[in-house]
Amino acid sequence: xxxxxxxxxxxxxxxxxxxxxxxxxxxxxxxxxxxxxxxxxxxxxxxxxxxxxxxxxxxxxxxxxxxxxxxxxxxxxxxxxxxxxxxxxxxxxxxxxxxxxxxxxxxxxxxxxxxxxxxxxxxxxxxxxxxxxxxxxxxxxxxxxxxxxxxxxxxxxxxxxxxxxxxxxxxxxxxxxxxxxxxxxxxxxxxxxxxxxxxxxxxxxxxxxxxxxxxxxxxxxxxxxxxxxxxxxxxxxxxxxxxxxxxxxxxxxxxxxxxxxxxxxxxxxxxxxxxxxxxxxxxxxxxxxxxxxxxxxxxxxxxxxxxxxxxxx
Amino acid sequence: xxxxxxxxxxxxxxxxxxxxxxxxxxxxxxxxxxxxxxxxxxxxxxxxxxxxxxxxxxxxxxxxxxxxxxxxxxxxxxxxxxxxxxxxxxxxxxxxxxxxxxxxxxxxxxxxxxxxxxxxxxxxxxxxxxxxxxxxxxxxxxxxxxxxxxxxxxxxxxxxxxxxxxxxxxxxxxxxxxxxxxxxxxxxxxxxxxxxxxxxxxxxxxxxxxxxxxxxxxxxxxxxxxxxxxxxxxxxxxxxxxxxxxxxxxxxxxxxxxxxxxxxxxxxxxxxxxxxxxxxxxxxxxxxxxxxxxxxxxxxxxxxxxxxxxx
Numbered sequence: 221x222x223x224x225x226x227x228x229x230x231x232x233x234x235x236x237x238x239x240x241x242x243x244x245x246x247x248x249x250x251x252x253x254x255x256x257x258x259x260x261x262x263x264x265x266x267x268x269x270x271x272x273x274x275x276x277x278x279x280x281x282x283x284x285x286x287x288x289x290x291x292x293x294x295x296x297x298x299x300x301x302x303x304x305x306x307x308x309x310x311x312x313x314x315x316x317x318x319x320x321x322x323x324x325x326x327x328x329x330x331x332x333x334x335x336x337x338x339x340x341x342x343x344x345x346x347x348x349x350x351x352x353x354x355x356x357x358x359x360x361x362x363x364x365x366x367x368x369x370x371x372x373x374x375x376x377x378x379x380x381x382x383x384x385x386x387x388x389x390x391x392x393x394x395x396x397x398x399x400x401x402x403x404x405x406x407x408x409x410x411x412x413x414x415x416x417x418x419x420x421x422x423x424x425x426x427x428x429x430x431x432x433x434x435x436x437x438x439x440x441x442x443x444x445x446x447x448x449x450x451x452x453x454x455x456x457x458x459x460x461x462x463x464x465x466x467x468x469x470x471x472x473x474x475x476x477x478x479x480x481x482x483x484x485x486x487x488x489x490x491x492x493x494x495x496x497x498x499x500x501x502x503x504x505x506x507x508x509x510x511x512x513x514x515x516x517x518x519x520x521x522x523x524x525x526x527x528x529x530x531x532x533x
Numbered sequence: 534x535x536x537x538x539x540x541x542x543x544x545x546x547x548x549x550x551x552x553x554x555x556x557x558x559x560x561x562x563x564x565x566x567x568x569x570x571x572x573x574x575x576x577x578x579x580x581x582x583x584x585x586x587x588x589x590x591x592x593x594x595x596x597x598x599x600x601x602x603x604x605x606x607x608x609x610x611x612x613x614x615x616x617x618x619x620x621x622x623x624x625x626x627x628x629x630x631x632x633x634x635x636x637x638x639x640x641x642x643x644x645x646x647x648x649x650x651x652x653x654x655x656x657x658x659x660x661x662x663x664x665x666x667x668x669x670x671x672x673x674x675x676x677x678x679x680x681x682x683x684x685x686x687x688x689x690x691x692x693x694x695x696x697x698x699x700x701x702x703x704x705x706x707x708x709x710x711x712x713x714x715x716x717x718x719x720x721x722x723x724x725x726x727x728x729x730x731x732x733x734x735x736x737x738x739x740x741x742x743x744x745x746x747x748x749x750x751x752x753x754x755x756x757x758x759x760x761x762x763x764x765x766x767x768x769x770x771x772x773x774x775x776x777x778x779x780x781x782x783x784x785x786x787x788x789x790x791x792x793x794x795x796x797x798x799x800x801x802x803x804x805x806x807x808x809x810x811x812x813x814x815x816x817x818x819x820x821x822x823x824x825x826x827x828x829x830x831x832x833x834x835x836x837x838x839x840x841x842x843x844x
Binding site for chain 1: 695781805
């Protein structure tokens with residue numbers, strides 16, 4: 221098992237290396253010269269050349285890549301062009317809000333979507349099924365920020381139940397933290413619920429026609445036990461897979477949701493960095509999010525053995 | 534009507550079995566999802582096309598005297614010939630006094646243009662790369678490694694990063710949305726090509742010495758048409774959404790261009806007082822994307838029933 225985990229972990233290295241090459245090339249492909257950006261508008265050409273030499277931009281591109289990669293691997297992402305801070309300072313400050321929002325969203329989404337999808341499959345073809353499926357298509361189609369603003373309008377502005385915008389750090393207490401995150405998390409979970417509910421339904425439909433379900437019923441198990449113990453466990457692999465793949469949607473949604481709710485997380489930082497053409501920050505964020513995405517999907521892969529012991533390597 | 538124009542021509546070009554066409558066509562016409570989705574998409578396309586005719590004013594016309602009007606409010610504006618005219622603002626005006634209804638109508642143009650262009654370009658590029666990867670073994674691992682890397686970057690994030698590389702504009706936005714979609718098409722095409730190239734009729738064609746290009750076009754690629762039409766439709770829906778997201782975040786198409794995302798971005802500051810600037814374009818956007826998704830679901834059910842499991 222451990223050797224399998226290590227092998228799978230090693231298999232993510234080439235993927236991340238490709239991501240690193242892509243991210244590095246992205247910066248090189250820009251028409252703008254980073255040295256000129258750093259030097260400012262009034263810099264002389266000698267000053268720019270000096271900065272180029274200092275940054276190693278006069279080296280061959282392959283050398284530059286490996287120098288850059290070495291620094292990144294040791295946690296040094298360089299300095300922000302725009303904010304007078306190191307990239308790591310900027311990024312590390314923004315991790316808590318984003319992590320909180322994503323975690324809460326996942327909890328909401330899984331808690332709502334899995335039962336919904338299971339019941340839709342169980343009552344296939346009925347009104348409940350059609351409502352769930354309709355919601356699922358709708359969830360894919362309504363943009364995150366439209367959902368966000370509708371929720372803000374109803375629950376924050378009209379009803380006053382939640383703050384309109386902003387984020388309370390976990391250090392200021394669980395209550396305020398949760399209150400500031402409920403609307404954003406509900407907003408962000410809609411598309412995720414749509415995705416997971418749909419896959420749960422499909423996967424459960426496959427499983428519910430299996431012999432062991434009939435056996436479970438025949439030995440007098442309650443329907444709830446049949447559905448949520450016997451069927452759901454066997455339907456789990458595709459569901460867990462889609463939860464992992466959905467992380468990509470979640471990360472995209474984080475960028476938008478944080479902008480709608482003014483949450484000072486990585487998503488907001490992404491938008492600010494793009495507006496300021498702050499390439500070192502953009503690079504760091506892409507590498508970070510991609511690494512998280514790849515690692516979560518690795519964990520998902522590894523979890524298959526728990527849900528389906530037949531999957532041995 | 535749409536179904537015929539979008540389905541039939543590719544089948545004719547690549548010489549798919551003619552006998553199956555009438556049945557597919559009849560199935561498509563009977564499918565309620567295809568009908569509903571296609572109808573709404575056509576209506577939006579039509580709205581976009583005739584926007585200059587039905588819009589009451591110019592989408593970029595700024596009127597300082599008519600800022601932040603509520604829906605159905607009226608304003609008078611001086612026309613080009615010097616006379617004054619009264620305009621009813623069905624959806625109110627924004628903070629620069631531009632008519633939101635006019636901008637929403639024009640917004641349909643950008644959304645549909647971006648959606649269709651991204652779908653066509655990503656399917657075209659993805660088919661070429663995917664066929665190359667699936668057919669030429671020596672290219673396969675190189676191409677798929679790069680695709681894996683691209684797919685490891687969350688799509689919207691990649692689009693946002695690509696937008697930052699160039700100056701804002703519709704071409705930049707289209708390229709930025711297309712790149713993250715290509716790997717998915719490549720994977721789809723590659724998997725089909727890989728399975729088809731083992732088929733006896735392909736091996737027979739190779740044996741009789743059919744050159745590579747005619748072989749691919751006549752015998753291999755027709756198998757990709759149905760899945761690609763379905764996938765292309767979903768790409769179109771997601772491209773429309775991503776364009777709106779980029780514009781909404783202020784990093785997409787320049788703000789003076791009327792797009793649904795831009796109208797909403799403009800409406801953000803005064804959202805508490807004037808929610809209609811977000812509501813109306815939001816409804817148009819959601820309905821359009823919903824229609825394209827419903828169309829895609831219907832196309833999948835009729836053309837490619839195995840797809841749900843494959844994806």
